[in-house]
Amino acid sequence: MTIKLSDVSIGMELPALDLAFTRADLVAYANASGDQNPIHQDEAFAKSVGLPDVIAHGMLTMALAGKYLSEVSGSQNVLEFSAKFIKPVVVPAGVDVSLIVSGKVTDVTDGVAKIDLLAMCNEVKVLGMAKGAIKI
Amino acid sequence: MGMNHDMIGHVYPPSMPYLVTSENISAFVKALGDTNPAYADGTVAPPTFPIVVTMNAMDTAFHDPALQLDYSRLVHSDQKFEYLRPIRVGDELTVAASVEEIKPLGTNEIATFKTDVFSGDELVVTGWSKIVVRGPEA
Numbered sequence: 001m002t003i004k005l006s007d008v009s010i011g012m013e014l015p016a017l018d019l020a021f022t023r024a025d026l027v028a029y030a031n032a033s034g035d036q037n038p039i040h041q042d043e044a045f046a047k048s049v050g051l052p053d054v055i056a057h058g059m060l061t062m063a064l065a066g067k068y069l070s071e072v073s074g075s076q077n078v079l080e081f082s083a084k085f086i087k088p089v090v091v092p093a094g095v096d097v098s099l100i101v102s103g104k105v106t107d108v109t110d111g112v113a114k115i116d117l118l119a120m121c122n123e124v125k126v127l128g129m130a131k132g133a134i135k136i
Numbered sequence: 137m138g139m140n141h142d143m144i145g146h147v148y149p150p151s152m153p154y155l156v157t158s159e160n161i162s163a164f165v166k167a168l169g170d171t172n173p174a175y176a177d178g179t180v181a182p183p184t185f186p187i188v189v190t191m192n193a194m195d196t197a198f199h200d201p202a203l204q205l206d207y208s209r210l211v212h213s214d215q216k217f218e219y220l221r222p223i224r225v226g227d228e229l230t231v232a233a234s235v236e237e238i239k240p241l242g243t244n245e246i247a248t249f250k251t252d253v254f255s256g257d258e259l260v261v262t263g264w265s266k267i268v269v270r271g272p273e274a
Contacts, residue, residue, distance in 0.1 A: 019169075028167035032160075033188055036139035058212050060168075063184040070182065078147040078176040078183040132183075
């Protein structure tokens with residue numbers, strides 16, 4: 001699956017990956033990141049503040065897009081990474097939530113590839129302006 | 137009501153040092169199912185790992201009474217990182233958080249916090265977190 005960084009060119013489409021996750025992953029991420037906001041774990045609490053159900057941490061969605069960057073490029077040398085959290089990712093109990101991430105190379109200059117990322121959940125775009133720059 | 141605009145430009149004192157261990161990195165990448173060998177052996181941290189220290193430093197700012205921020209109405213809306221180098225095991229990270237911008241957006245307010253992450257005296261990552269504080273319901 002890993003692309004050869006020496007082969008990247010502007011306009012190149014990177015393969016889509018399904019980075020599915022569950023409620024258990026939200027708990028693991030909360031423990032690893034220190035973000036214990038109950039809207040990411042406690043269904044009753046989430047519904048009490050007007051959410052449809054437990055939602056994923058925006059930073060978890062972004063972290064999975066970061067995992068995509070590392071999986072397609074094999075690189076751990078990320079220079080820039082940014083995203084907007086434009087739609088909540090709802091995580092019902094007992095469901096593998098599918099997060100389809102894909103990318104497109106928008107620039108290759110002086111050994112740096114810029115990649116636009118697309119993260120889709122239930123056919124809705126959940127990250128806006130998701131961009132990474134990787135040293136190649 | 138609303139945030140105190142006099143706080144724009146305010147720099148908070150550095151956070152307490154956070155020692156990066158292979159256990160911290162492993163727990164983070166395991167939660168993501170990330171199998172990149174550089175992360176799996178716990179030597180290099182993945183790109184969003186700095187949020188562990190930047191969010192903690194911002195939490196101090198969020199709860200600063202002088203900022204007048206209603207934490208119960210806060211939503212994280214944007215995140216950006218610029219890396220000078222990856223975070224590695226053994227780094228002792230401190231964060232200097234500052235209030236870069238506060239501005240209204242309709243009945244909401246938007247604030248941008250800049251977080252410079254240092255290992256010792258070396259700047260390793262700068263983060264920018266944009267938050268929305270939702271205004272009162274109409």
